[in-house]
Amino acid sequence: MDSNVNHASAVTVNQQLFKQGAEARLFTGSFFGRKTIVKERFSKKYRHPELDERLTKERMRAELKGLMRCKNIGIWTPAVYFVGSKSNTVHMELLENVDTVNIYIGKLLMGCVDGSCDVQCTNKLKQLAEEVGITVGKMHLAGIIHGDLTTSNILIDTTNVENESTKPKLALIDFGLSHVDNSAEDKGVDLYVLERALTSTFSNIPWFFDIVLTSYRGTYTSGGEEVFKKLEEIRLRGRKRTMIG
Template sequence: MDNNTNFTIIKQGAEGRIYKGVYLQKPVIVKERFNKKYRHPELDDTLTKERIKAEARGIVRCKVAGIFTPALYLVDLKRRCIFMEDIENSTTAKDYINKLNEDEENEENKKCIDKLAYEIGASVGKMHVNNIIHGDLTTSNILIKANKIYFIDFGLSHVSTSAEDKAVDLYVLERALLSTHANSDRFFKKILLSYQDNNKKYKEVITRFEEVRTRGRKRTMIG
């Protein structure tokens, strides 16, 4: 970010940094990708630019499909950055679910969780109908604001017609839920029901999902 004082780093990972700041008088999140020193510079530059463009395309394709994502303000390939809307005053689906699960016997809380499961399933169904693979479906990558859910972090997204790729997308979501949330089995079943209601071609995907799930369980047992 060239030491721009308008931005504050809020997260750093293996792939890059996340900044918060203001751009064009709007609150933004900026995602910056690192140089990979172990790769040939030209190869690194090409691969990074393709990843950035794929992420931007994933965000735009979701918007066209009617799925809420942050607004895209700028894709700066030279600086390896994406500038996007900061969904202010939002909460992650992860924190939202965990908060409701603190009183899991509360019927209103159950209804809220079921509603969220329906919305997630419907949105993922729409993604897959439009051949969008998110690549990292977790409740940390879903934001909730004003009764709307927003999908974020399309860094691993791509376009695919493959039922296998869509099944893996679902499997990643299931594994994320199992490792993060109580009562995740019930929650994921609700997601699958909504997914099927919003994806006319769900049968092949669900068949492949069961196969992917079986392979995953075998790998876990074998270690």
């Protein structure tokens, strides 16, 4: 974050609504000549005002800490330019030429015939799965729990994806539910959320998550077996809930 910015004049100009979700609105704009995305956490009228304010501030703090912690261990995240504590906004670097992993996989599979990938498509997916496993493994090795590890919160740099000799470059975003915890349970939940996001959308490539786990295992070398045991327990709990309804 820029420490010498004059907070009174630190405003992202030319803001345009980019996306709205259940928790926040995203705007694009310009922050001192830099392309910027502004994340605004808006008030939830169905919540008690004091509870709403507390949860909003907690998630803003979690977002900032998650971004910074991941950046400090070499994981690509957007730079933070300015935090509006009164407006509940975070002004961040706009990452260009990126797709969510969800969209990128969808684009690759669109080119498949009868749902069967050719060699080039399969190799790209394998490379992506390996890099996802490495990224999540590095994050967990540092004790960082994402809290919402879906394929929409992992971005891939699309500028060089056609070059099969270059590893995919990934970024992580949306850390509002992140925290620091070395428990195998929370790491297993992160992996389970990612697995569900993948298998529910891309059931025709069930091997993708297997490669993610293999790559994760090679990166998360401290206590990885305990995380996998917890993942199995969480899967079982999930199946039971599905059966019971």
